[in-house]
Amino acid sequence: MLVALLAGLLPFVKMSLVVNGLVLASIIGLGAIGLTLIYGILNMANVAHGDYMTLGAYVALFFAGTLIPALGAEGGGIGPFTFGYPLLVAMPLSIAAVAAFAVAVDRLIYRRLRERGVNVVLVSMASLGVAIALRGLVQLIWSGDVQRLPRESREVWRLPMDVRVPPDSLFIAVVAIALVAATYLVLSRTKMGKAMRATADNPDLALVSGISTQRVIQWTWVMGAALAATAGVLLAVFQANIIPIMGWKFLIPLFAAVILGGVGSPYGALAGALIIGVTMEVSTQWINPSYKPAAAFALMLLVLLMRPRGLFGPRQ
Amino acid sequence: MDLLGIVDYLVGFAIMAGIYAVFALGLNVHWGFTGLFNIGIAGFFALGAYTAALLTTSSPDAAQFEDFAFAGNWSNLPLLDWGVDAWYVMGLAAAALCCGLVALPVGYVTLRLRDDYLAIATLGIAETVRLVFLNEKWLANGSKGLYRIPEFLGDVVSPGAYDYLYLPVVLVVLAVVFVAVQTAVRSPWGRVLRAIREDETAAAASGKDVFRFKLQAFVLGAMIMGVGGALFAHHVRFLAPITFDPLLATFVIWAMLMVGGSGNNWGAVLGAFVVWGIWSGTQFLPGPLGEPSFRLFMIGVLIVSVIVLRPGGMLGEERRTARGAPQAQAVGEG
Numbered sequence: 001m002l003v004a005l006l007a008g009l010l011p012f013v014k015m016s017l018v019v020n021g022l023v024l025a026s027i028i029g030l031g032a033i034g035l036t037l038i039y040g041i042l043n044m045a046n047v048a049h050g051d052y053m054t055l056g057a058y059v060a061l062f063f064a065g066t067l068i069p070a071l072g073a074e075g076g077g078i079g080p081f082t083f084g085y086p087l088l089v090a091m092p093l094s095i096a097a098v099a100a101f102a103v104a105v106d107r108l109i110y111r112r113l114r115e116r117g118v119n120v121v122l123v124s125m126a127s128l129g130v131a132i133a134l135r136g137l138v139q140l141i142w143s144g145d146v147q148r149l150p151r152e153s154r155e156v157w158r159l160p161m162d163v164r165v166p167p168d169s170l171f172i173a174v175v176a177i178a179l180v181a182a183t184y185l186v187l188s189r190t191k192m193g194k195a196m197r198a199t200a201d202n203p204d205l206a207l208v209s210g211i212s213t214q215r216v217i218q219w220t221w222v223m224g225a226a227l228a229a230t231a232g233v234l235l236a237v238f239q240a241n242i243i244p245i246m247g248w249k250f251l252i253p254l255f256a257a258v259i260l261g262g263v264g265s266p267y268g269a270l271a272g273a274l275i276i277g278v279t280m281e282v283s284t285q286w287i288n289p290s291y292k293p294a295a296a297f298a299l300m301l302l303v304l305l306m307r308p309r310g311l312f313g314p315r316q
Numbered sequence: 317m318d319l320l321g322i323v324d325y326l327v328g329f330a331i332m333a334g335i336y337a338v339f340a341l342g343l344n345v346h347w348g349f350t351g352l353f354n355i356g357i358a359g360f361f362a363l364g365a366y367t368a369a370l371l372t373t374s375s376p377d378a379a380q381f382e383d384f385a386f387a388g389n390w391s392n393l394p395l396l397d398w399g400v401d402a403w404y405v406m407g408l409a410a411a412a413l414c415c416g417l418v419a420l421p422v423g424y425v426t427l428r429l430r431d432d433y434l435a436i437a438t439l440g441i442a443e444t445v446r447l448v449f450l451n452e453k454w455l456a457n458g459s460k461g462l463y464r465i466p467e468f469l470g471d472v473v474s475p476g477a478y479d480y481l482y483l484p485v486v487l488v489v490l491a492v493v494f495v496a497v498q499t500a501v502r503s504p505w506g507r508v509l510r511a512i513r514e515d516e517t518a519a520a521a522s523g524k525d526v527f528r529f530k531l532q533a534f535v536l537g538a539m540i541m542g543v544g545g546a547l548f549a550h551h552v553r554f555l556a557p558i559t560f561d562p563l564l565a566t567f568v569i570w571a572m573l574m575v576g577g578s579g580n581n582w583g584a585v586l587g588a589f590v591v592w593g594i595w596s597g598t599q600f601l602p603g604p605l606g607e608p609s610f611r612l613f614m615i616g617v618l619i620v621s622v623i624v625l626r627p628g629g630m631l632g633e634e635r636r637t638a639r640g641a642p643q644a645q646a647v648g649e650g
Contacts, residue, residue: 045432047355112624121353121431126623128355132567133616139609248562252443255436263430288451297440304433305425 015161017281023169025277026176027238030231031250032257032269033183034224040200040264041220042110045124048131049228049254050247052098055134056229057236057246058142059097063090065150080155080167083237087149091233095226102225103218105130111217131248139244147242172234179230180270183223187266192219200264252293253280256300262310271312275299327479329596334486335547337588340572341490341497341581342540348578348633349501350533351513353431356438358565359445360538362557363418364411364545366449366456369465369555372407376457384457391466404468408489408546415542416535418445423534428527434534442562450557461556468550486547490585493540498581500536509533510579563612568595571615574622577629586630591618 035049064086078085109130113123156164187193192215199206199216207213235250236242257276261268276296283295303311339357346352371388390403418441426437449456456462473481500506508529511519520526549555559565568591576587598614599606622629 045353045435047435109620109624118627119351121351122623122627124353124432124435125347126620128567128570129616129619129623131616132563133613133620136609136611136613136616140604140607140613144609249443252436252440255439259433259436290451291447294440294444294447297444300440301422301425301437304429308429 013282014285016163016165017285018278019159019163019165019169021278021281022274023165023172023238023277024281025274026173027231027234028250028253028257028277029270029273030176030179030227030234031254032261032273033180033266034227034231035254036258036261036264036266036269037196037200037220038224039258041196041203042114042123042217043120044110044127045255046224047124047127047251048105048134049224050249050251051131051134051138052102052225052228052247053232053235053250054138054242054244054247055101056094056098056232057242058138059094059229060087060090060233060236061142061147061149061242063093065147069150080157081171082151082166082168082240083149087233087237091230094233095229098229098232099222099225102221106217106221111214135244135248142244144244148240149236149242151240168237172238175230175234179227183227183266186223192216196220249293253277253296256296259300260303260310262312265310265312268310268312272310275311324479327483329592331479331483331486331551332596333589333592334483334490335544335551336569336572336592337490337585338493338544338547339541339569340576340584340588341493342537342544343569343573344578344581344584345497345501345533345537345540348573348580348584349506349513350509350530350537351431352427352530352534352537353435354438354534354537355435355566355570356440356442357541357569358560358562359438359442360415360419360541361545361548361565362442362445362449362555362560363415364542365549365555365560366462366545367411367414367542368407368546369462369549370456371410372403372466372550373462373464374466384454384462386455404550407550408543411542411546412539413542415538415545419535419538420531423531427530427534442560442566446557446560456555459557461554461559463554465549465553465555467553482551486551489543489547493543494581494585497540501581505529505532563608563615567612567615567619568592571618573629574619575629577631577633579633580629580631583629583631590630 031049031053035046038044038046038049064083068086068089078088109126110123113126156166158164185193187197195206195211195216196219198209198211199213203213206216232247235246239246253273253276257272258269260272260275261270276299279299280292280296283292287295339361342360343354343357346354370386372390373387374389374391375387376384390407422437422441423434426433450459452458467475467478467482468485469481501509508519508524511522511524512526512529516526519529552559572587572591573584574587575591576585577583595611595615598611604610
């Protein structure tokens with residue numbers, strides 16, 4: 001029904017906003033898939049997820065904006081994109097760094113709490129502490145000022161229907177689609193992916209059938225953090241700036257997508273991200289653009305009112 | 317700094333710590349007793365502060381570049397002039413009411429669902445409230461902010477001595493809130509809240525309407541936060557959306573409750589004074605240690621270390637058993 005409603009609105013909507021919304025949705029989707037996996041498998045709302053994105057953006061900034069230029073390597077753009085090849089080098093390094101950080105935090109903090117068998121909300125609470133500390137750390141290292149990735153080009157593509165997109169949008173969409181496809185393959189084809197889905201479905205049953213929960217959890221963090229780091233880098237490219245609070249601000253659309261799609265379902269999160277991303281951008285046609293997060297929040301409340309388990313969650 | 321300067325500083329410190337203690341008590345109702353995960357305290361903080369400020373400020377003056385249209389002007393209304401400054405108490409009550417009215421529908425939608433949905437909902441409230449006050453210039457002068465917020469009993473003392481008058485006011489309000497919360501959580505109603513926090517299914521199985529109790533606790537805590545916001549408004553007497561940064565309006569309050577001892581009202585108050593002491597004391601530290609970023613980092617580390625190392629905080633939760641009942645066996649958590 002909701003889909004029909006949205007389709008009915010389509011003729012009245014500016015196409016450029018829809019395109020922008022799809023780009024935003026691919027960033028939300030990357031973050032939301034990781035968030036929902038962690039939610040489903042560890043049963044915790046990782047409030048620090050947005051700040052993992054921030055960390056990803058800053059680590060990439062360090063490599064692409066500081067280290068690689070300092071080594072004397074000339075940047076130079078790739079084709080029409082605003083960034084040069086240093087960003088392509090920086091992205092996997094950033095992914096590795098954030099994944100290592102996430103695994104370390106789990107070892108150091110969350111694992112102890114799990115072993116003590118505390119209430120799951122307390123684990124989410126601990127992730128709030130991690131979020132705060134991480135943001136402080138980022139500000140301490142990189143200062144609280146707005147920073148920018150090096151910019152090599154200012155080209156804009158003009159497409160039919162009055163759509164103007166910066167070439168970066170294509171890059172963001174391609175990277176997002178590639179990573180979503182990779183995630184799909186890992187979850188459906190590899191042994192670890194199947195173990196992860198089994199643990200999300202029924203942790204006790206998974207444990208007695210010989211799945212090592214500890215390893216599953218570790219790989220969940222690696223995947224979730226890798227996707228979050230990528231989302232952070234893409235967000236930095238998308239909004240053309242980096243600030244310490246960018247990830248915390250992004251939590252609302254991330255969780256809205258997860259909840260819309262039903263907690264624990266990666267495909268649901270992706271669908272939720274598409275709805276949230278397009279809604280946020282298209283809403284600016286009628287309301288003040290700075291209300292975008294409020295639009296995502298309102299949509300989430302509306303869906304919870306009608307379908308408490310999300311649009312694609314298990315029916316009951 | 318001379319002696320008077322030190323006293324002035326301490327009075328200002330005690331006012332802020334007292335206001336934060338009100339918030340910590342509100343959060344204790346949410347998290348400490350009921351297990352409700354509110355990470356958007358800033359929303360109720362701002363809503364309470366703006367409500368009280370807008371109702372009591374005198375009408376805007378176009379000559380002063382003020383864009384907003386509405387001001388209650390309660391501080392000058394003859395209707396509320398009963399020899400005492402009743403407008404102020406009415407302002408506090410209105411702030412509480414307003415927060416309660418926002419908490420009610422959002423709680424209604426999310427509290428039936430998973431525990432942590434509320435966290436996202438409160439985050440959404442905080443961001444929406446901030447955006448409304450930032451963008452709706454007609455409402456509260458946008459980013460330029462509201463000023464000329466009246467002083468409580470301001471005509472009694474000289475402007476320089478206002479803090480000395482306001483400290484007892486804050487302490488009285490804190491005492492009232494404290495007694496109210498303490499009475500509530502020691503009543504059978506409070507016992508149900510703790511039962512829900514420990515084991516929701518068991519509470520439901522013994523016939524308690526879990527959703528109703530949670531909703532009541534959420535609204536009550538939000539109203540207390542509204543009172544805290546109103547107290548804050550008449551203290552700083554200038555409000556802008558940037559005042560309600562999540563760091564000082566949400567995170568530091570969490571640190572206070574966790575450090576003091578969640579589930580213990582004395583702990584909440586103690587935590588407010590201790591953490592605010594650390595927070596304002598460390599600004600005098602030399603070099604990078606006094607930097608806001610470092611202190612932000614330390615707030616996060618503090619919260620995590622309390623959870624991991626000393627979940628009870630400084631005071632820990634009061635253990636209460638009925639007189640004559642056999643001492644409860646230690647039961648494994650979870």
